[in-house]
Amino acid sequence: MERIEYSAIETLLQVLKRRDYVTLAPILREGAIIYDEVENASQLPRAFVDVQAAGSYRVERREDNAYFGHHVGPTTWKKFLFPPLFELFRVIRTASGFRIEGDANSENHDTVPQHKYAFIGVRPCDVQALALNDKVFQNGPYVDRAYKVRRESMFVVAVNCTEAGGTCFCDSMGTGPKANGGYDLCLTELTGDDEGFFLLEVGSERGADVAKELPSRPADPSERERAVEAIQRARTSMGRTLQTDRLREMLADNLDHPEWDNVARRCLTCANCTMVCPTCFCSTVEDVTDLTGATARRVRTWDSCFTLEFSYIHGGSIRSTPKSRYRQWMTHKLSRWVDQFGEYGCVGCGRCITWCPVGIDLTEVARAIRERQHSSITLQEEV
Numbered sequence: 001m002e003r004i005e006y007s008a009i010e011t012l013l014q015v016l017k018r019r020d021y022v023t024l025a026p027i028l029r030e031g032a033i034i035y036d037e038v039e040n041a042s043q044l045p046r047a048f049v050d051v052q053a054a055g056s057y058r059v060e061r062r063e064d065n066a067y068f069g070h071h072v073g074p075t076t077w078k079k080f081l082f083p084p085l086f087e088l089f090r091v092i093r094t095a096s097g098f099r100i101e102g103d104a105n106s107e108n109h110d111t112v113p114q115h116k117y118a119f120i121g122v123r124p125c126d127v128q129a130l131a132l133n134d135k136v137f138q139n140g141p142y143v144d145r146a147y148k149v150r151r152e153s154m155f156v157v158a159v160n161c162t163e164a165g166g167t168c169f170c171d172s173m174g175t176g177p178k179a180n181g182g183y184d185l186c187l188t189e190l191t192g193d194d195e196g197f198f199l200l201e202v203g204s205e206r207g208a209d210v211a212k213e214l215p216s217r218p219a220d221p222s223e224r225e226r227a228v229e230a231i232q233r234a235r236t237s238m239g240r241t242l243q244t245d246r247l248r249e250m251l252a253d254n255l256d257h258p259e260w261d262n263v264a265r266r267c268l269t270c271a272n273c274t275m276v277c278p279t280c281f282c283s284t285v286e287d288v289t290d291l292t293g294a295t296a297r298r299v300r301t302w303d304s305c306f307t308l309e310f311s312y313i314h315g316g317s318i319r320s321t322p323k324s325r326y327r328q329w330m331t332h333k334l335s336r337w338v339d340q341f342g343e344y345g346c347v348g349c350g351r352c353i354t355w356c357p358v359g360i361d362l363t364e365v366a367r368a369i370r371e372r373q374h375s376s377i378t379l380q381e382e383v
């Protein structure tokens with residue numbers, strides 16, 4: 001583990017740029033911290049913190065000068081690998097008929113930009129979300145070529161969390177606050193009375209090659225200890241938990257639990273929770289023609305299980321009520337995802353809680369189902 005000073009962040013960006021990476025990092029825009037391309041370190045939202053609670057998000061100034069003193073915002077890294085709007089191919093009318101251009105699934109596609117992305121500032125929960133995205137898009141029997149091309153050339157700079165966000169529960173899901181692999185480089189930012197600095201860990205050969213160009217010195221034992229303590233503080237100050245013991249079975253066994261009615265009375269089926277989630281992967285396909293009829297485009301767009309059309313099958317929607325749609329979303333994340341992919345589909349980032357306009361919190365819904373289940377079991381035992 002090495003110590004690097006704050007000035008090394010600019011060096012890191014420029015080293016990555018010299019290696020032809022498009023450098024993507026947190027930036028402050030329109031009152032929220034989102035991810036977008038940055039040219040230099042001055043664009044990072046330094047000395048800002050995002051104050052989050054169920055249904056509430058606010059960016060404030062920090063007292064220190066931290067580069068990564070914020071948590072996760074309304075955007076996710078998946079938008080660069082699995083874009084919200086993606087052209088699959090286009091059909092051009094010709095004198096003799098038509099021709100197809102840019103088939104994203106062909107070897108000679110021209111719709112997949114050949115960018116090399118460097119993601120800078122990826123939180124441990126989001127590192128794990130990328131691993132879940134991999135299972136869906138490139139490790140199964142159906143490979144999304146566009147995703148795979150971008151993912152293979154990607155560089156990940158993770159940042160361990162030393163403060164818990166207002167809605168996080170990564171500790172329950174085993175995904176944070178410390179990253180366990182899945183990165184090329186990993187930073188732990190330490191602030192305090194001094195100016196602040198980073199401890200740097202290397203996770204790959206590609207990472208080691210970049211790290212060689214950063215001015216650094218070996219971290220001393222007291223600095224390492226500070227990092228361990230800071231990450232432990234984030235763990236113990238996390239305000240939410242999700243009890244994962246038998247969660248899959250508990251939800252599958254309680255599809256008629258009254259809590260689904262309670263949550264449905266509040267849910268607006270706005271789909272915000274699915275749009276901000278780093279692991280939601282549903283999409284739909286649409287054909288779009290221009291007004292002259294000369295060109296038609298087939299595009300893939302993000303979809304959500306909260307829309308009525310999502311479950312439309314031969315004359316009607318099979319999930320016509322908010323209750324059925326909320327239950328579908330939550331039981332997929334926390335029950336049937338395990339059957340499909342062997343792990344939970346939630347990384348505990350808390351985005352769906354923060355960005356739900358009515359503050360619905362899936363950890364509370366799960367707790368309510370578990371508690372009532374327990375009391376009914378107790379009741380039965382007493383009878």
Ligand code: SF4
Nearest residue numbers: 277346347349350352
């Ligand atoms: S379900 Fe909510 S907490 Fe879990 S990964 Fe998605 S947005 Fe994050």
Ligand code: SF4
Nearest residue numbers: 267268270271273356
């Ligand atoms: S749970 Fe919240 S964010 Fe999700 S659809 Fe319902 S109201 Fe919208």
